[in-house]
Amino acid sequence: MEHQRCYIYDPDQADGRSAKRQRTAKLASQAQLPARLQTYHELWSLQNQRIQATLEESEKVTQENIATFIRRTTEGVRDDLAGIPSGLIVAGPSIASHGPFFDRLGRRIKNITDSAYLVLTSGESPNLKTLLKNLIKKATSRVDDDDEEDLGRPSVSSRNAPKLLDFDLGHLQEWRNRNRVQSVVVVLQDSEAFDSGVLEQLVELVYSWRDRLPFVLLFGIATSAESFEDRLSGRTTRYLEGQKFDVTQSDEIIEKLFSAIVASTNVPLRIGPGLSRRILERQKDHVQNVQDFSDGLKYGYMSHFYANCTSIFLKDGLSFEDVSPEIFEAVRNLPSFRIRVEMMLEKSETNEIRSLLTSDQDLFQDTTANVDQGKQILYALSSAAIVFARLRHSLHVSPNVPLSSIWIRAASGDMVGSPLLRETMLSVKKLPSDKLDQLLTAFHGLDVTYFPINLSAYHHELTDLLKKSSSSTPLRTQHDVRNESLRTTVVAQKVLLSKHKANLSEEDNAYSDLVARLHDELDEYFSTTFIDPRALYLSEVLIYDLKSPHTEVFQPKPRFAIERALASPHDYLGCECCGVDNERAEDASLASTQPATAILYQLYLESGAIINVSDLWSAFNTIAGDAEDENTESKTMALFQRSLAELKYLGLIKPTKKKADHIAKAMWRGL
Amino acid sequence: MLPDEIMQRIDREFPCRELQIRHLCALFSPSLPAPSLLVAHGLTATGKTSVIKTFLSLAEIPHAFINSRECITGRHLLERTTAACLDALDGHGGEGEGKIDRRPYARTENINALAMNLQRMLENWGQARLVLVLDGIDAQREAPATLLAALARFGERIPSLSIILITTLPPTTLHKPGTPHLHFPAYTRSALLQILNLHPPTIFPEPPSLEQYPDYTPDLAAEDDAWLWNRFLGAVWDSLSKHTGRDLISFRNTSMRLWRDFVRPITDGTFGTRDFSRLMVNRRHLFQGEEAVLDRIISAPDPNIAPSANGLPSTPSTALARKTKTIQHDLPYYTTHLLIAAYLASYNPSRTDPTYFMKHTDKRKNRRRVHTNNLTTASTPNTKARRIPRHLLTPSPFPLDRLLAIFRALLEGPVPQVADVAGGQAGGDVLEVGGRWRVGFGWEWVRGLGRGVGIEVGEYLVGGVEG
Ligand SMILES: Nc1ncnc2c1ncn2[C@@H]1O[C@H](COP(=O)(O)OP(=O)(O)OP(=O)(O)O)[C@@H](O)[C@H]1O
Ligand SMILES: [Mg+2]
DSSP, rough: OOOOOOOOOOOOSSSSEEEEEEEEOTTOTTHHHHHHHHHHHHHHHHHHHHHHHHHHHHHHHHHHHHHHHHHHSSSSSSTTTTTTEEEEEEESGGGGGGHHHHHHHHHHHHSSSSSEEEOOOOGGGSSSHHHHHHHHHHHHHHHOOTTTTTOOOGGGGGGSSSOOOOTTTHHHHHHHHHHSEEEEEETTTTTTGGGGHHHHHHHHHHHHHHTTTTTEEEESSSSSSSHHHHHHHHHHHHHEEEEEEEOOOOHHHHHHHHHTSSSSSSSSSEOOOHHHHHHHHHHHHHHOHHHHHHHHHHHHHHHHHHHHHHHGGGTTTOOGGOOOOHHHHHHHHHHHHHHHHHHHHEEEEEEEHHHHOHHHHHHHHHEHHHHHHHHHHHHHHHHHHHHHHHHHHHHOOOSSOHHHHHHHHHHHHHHTTTTHHHHHHHHHHHOOOHHHHHHHHHHTTOOOOTTOHHHHHHHHHHHHHHHHOSSSOOOTTTOOOGEEEEEEEEETTEEEEEEEEEOHHHHHHHHHHHHHHHEEEEEEHHHOOOGGGGGGGGHHHHHHOHHHHHHHHHHHOHHHHHHHHHTTTHHHHHHHTHHHHHHHHHSOOOOTOOOOOHHHHHHHHHHHHHHHEHHHHHHHHHHSSSSGGGGGGGHHHHHHHHHHHHHHHHHHHOOOSSTTTEEETTTTTTT | OHHHHHHHHHHHHHHTTTHHHHHHHTTTTTSSSSOEEEEEEESTTTSHHHHHHHHHHHHHHHEEEEEEGGGGSSSHHHHHEEEEEEHEEEEEEEESSOOOOOGGGGGOSSSSHHHHHHHHHHHTSSOOOOEEETTTTGGOOTTTTTHHHHHHHHHHHHOEEEEEESSSSSOSSSOTTTEEEEOOOOOOOHHHHHHHHTOOSSSSSSSSOTTTTOOHHHHHHHHHHHHHHHHHHHHHHIIIIITSSSSHHHHHHHHHHHHHHHHHHHHHHOOTTTHHHHHHHHGGGGGGGGGGGGGGSSSOOTTTTTTOOOSSSSSHHHHHHHHHHOOOSSSHHHHHHHHHHHHHHHHHOGGGGGHHOOOOSSSSHHHHHHHHHHHHHHHHTSSSSSOOGGGGSSOOOEEHHHHHHHHHHOOOOOSSSOOOOOOOOOOOOOOOOOOOHHHHHHHHHHHHHHTTTTHHHHHSSTTTOHH
16 A cells, blocks of 8 residues: 555547547527526526525524523623523534524624624634634634744734733733623534533633623534533533523424425426425435525426426516527427327317417417416415315314425325315314314415405304304304214114214204305315326426436435446446447456556455455556556556555555555445 | 721621631731742632632732633743733832833743743832732643742742732642641531521512511511521531532532522412421422532523422423423434444444344344343352443444444445435544544433434443343
């Protein structure tokens, strides 16, 4: 493994490297890319606004609590034995979102309270001295001069009076005398990654300064407040007096985001159910990260507008002149177009078909109208999903199914006839009047654009009924089990169970009738709106639900790719020299024409856990070297060294002390 | 101020330290030459800092007070000492005199420079004596080895300087016989009670309104507070603090933590203010748990769960609530497994990996074997080394490939190639080749994690852990 660097400059005579197979053939359909790009920008910026608004909304409460906590520390006199006010902010396991979170928090705290807000990360704080220097630097925005760094003293000092060392909190005190802030908030963003010794020293120091500097400590915590506390010694915890703040769980935020940008009504381009499910699963199994979630959606939007030229029809106010002829050709090739034409054929609407196939103008009219209509249908579908989720919520039907999964089911066309729907409708049927009253009240303020049922009429009717009703017990429908009693009779030693309907009062009858009408209307509503969107004409334009580029981008298989590239480079290079012949003779895959690293890798695969380097070299030399020409040996050696270094870089081999002149395989393969 | 007056003033504020105050008065009496060095020592919270500071300012002796805790390095201590002494001299300068020219004192690189600086500034200073207090000097970070010995010799070179060193234990490296020592012994039970009785907390968070209870005057209330608090303190001491946390501050903290709960029946109106024995019986559970002696960052009990129905013990329920809240955030599925794997890699010795994680060995059989092994060793009394359960040891570092191998073994079914390491658990550069990792979380947490995904982590830990 000991090797020296060497360079051999030997420019290729042939023109460059073997041509890689181009993954994407030049597509003719890049028609009007700029226009699509612009449409993408318009649509996505709208979505992005929604994302930001949702995030801010979900953090607002926590942020305000923290700000209040900080403000309260400055009010009133503090007991001189009381600890440093400190907030334990449980910000969740996704470290990547902590930074932005504390940024937003800082902005808010500075807005609401009169305080300095200083964020420290573990990277900036390997030891107490550096931590303090950074803290002071951040507070005073002092420029660091590197002279006499080790002594920690600015160089100008010798001429003047004694200066404070640059990790002396006296700087902060001076600065505060000038700036008069109420409190100094110090944030330890990733407090769990701090060395606990440093943390304890810091706490002790801050405690000792608390009569001169009004510190407030905020600890960002990924796991739990308890495990953070357990890491500190009892003495340190005594110096702290804290409160815990929970940031909204990221799965809740994800659910909110999903409702806002995928499942809400006014979304021109839908991310389809398959992709949505994939993205949500990824959140559950792999990463939990808001940023990643919205990136996934954004990538979906980008892919749609980039790769699908018919997406231009999503543009607002499109006119015929804006659309080039290729795009009409593309529309005519859409699967849903073909299906439609076939259906029209069955109805022998040949004239219409002809006009769609021959006249771009007619096709334009038809397509824009259908896109609009499709949008409306999808809006209605999403709206129905929302109504359904709210219905379940106010009925308290268990299990609790979140809107995201309701929407995904609806968008896959699985809703009609599903047990979920049936069960929910059944409980509507049995609803007693007090629950119905609550339910109708809960539906106040519903966006009724796509909701045909006049609920307020029902509500009026119900109130009238209730007024008339004399008894204090709620009215019940005929389907309510409490109106049935089981009657057990023993006939010829057999037990007969028979249901017996209690006599319904007049009000109950009227009420039953009302509920039955409501039930039927709802049922009708759901079964007409929960269509299968994938059967929708032009669903290719309206819905993006492709698995392919998404999985490769968000769930790549880097190791698999590297191993495959090394084991069979031909798959990637597509060159003639090593591919074609060898494809038939499976075992003879080693060839001198392959890249040196690939050769070495294949030799590596054949050897045991510990490899003798000189054996490896001779094997390598037989394949890659030129037996006749002695002069090329140094060149082969250089290639060998480089390949070895590359394998080491990839983490496949490592030096070993077990045996001289040997290297060890890292236990990666097959993992 | 006359010595007697000072005595009284300090004694009122800090009772039970008469002896120490008397010594201080004698040592620093204006009529006698002050000692050049004094060592004050005593355990934590015995009033060393407060008494000496109060004494020096009441006796109007020019002094500089340096807290070693605030000094990050030895050099820092020296610099701060110079600056503090200059401040002290400036503060005590006569009317007409201007401030001291500080330019010559720009640097104090080492202990010798400090001696020179002090010498120089005191030479030009008219008044008698400067007292330099170095508080907690034994805990100074990055202190030079000779610091104490050198400080002890300062008196020889600088006649008008007195140094007071405050330490926890009497220093052994002083090398200066005949130095006066002032010991601050730990307080006895009665002393603690007397001190804490100076400021009893109130029984009623808000004083009962005078209109409603015209006879319950503030004086009467204060009397009740003091009476009950005193008895309560005695009970806390005898049942809890005697055994752990005997110093003043721990005792005070423990008592304050229990107080509100203790007097709740009174504020509820169930008992009168003087029903001490009935209160004791009713609230005896407070004195049985360990909750109160533990220092916690989040001390204020959650108002939503705290008061259970009166008379019922509320401590166990809050403890339970704390336990159940331990896992705050659900981690993604694979991340959870990865963390568990990391925990196992850190706590199991690598040679046992085949036993626990090989695919072809029957895991359960092996586990049982290890388990019974352990049981027999534990039950036979003559085994030499009783093993400490693994999870109580410190984690050891492990290489990344081992982590992945265990990760693989834990999961059933195919493993996807990407999983997000919930970073930050192990420090260091993630991509460093051959870097070694170590987990930063504890047993309780990982057990909770494991249960979340249906893995009993204890079964995989060498030696096994029950529960
Ligand atoms: N005799 C006393 N009377 C009243 N209060 C006291 C007495 N002794 C100590 N205290 C109080 O206890 C607290 C701790 O005291 P102090 O800081 O002086 O202790 P210390 O010996 O310097 O401790 P450490 O060694 O930890 O620095 C202070 O708030 C002080 O007011
Ligand atoms: Mg002290």
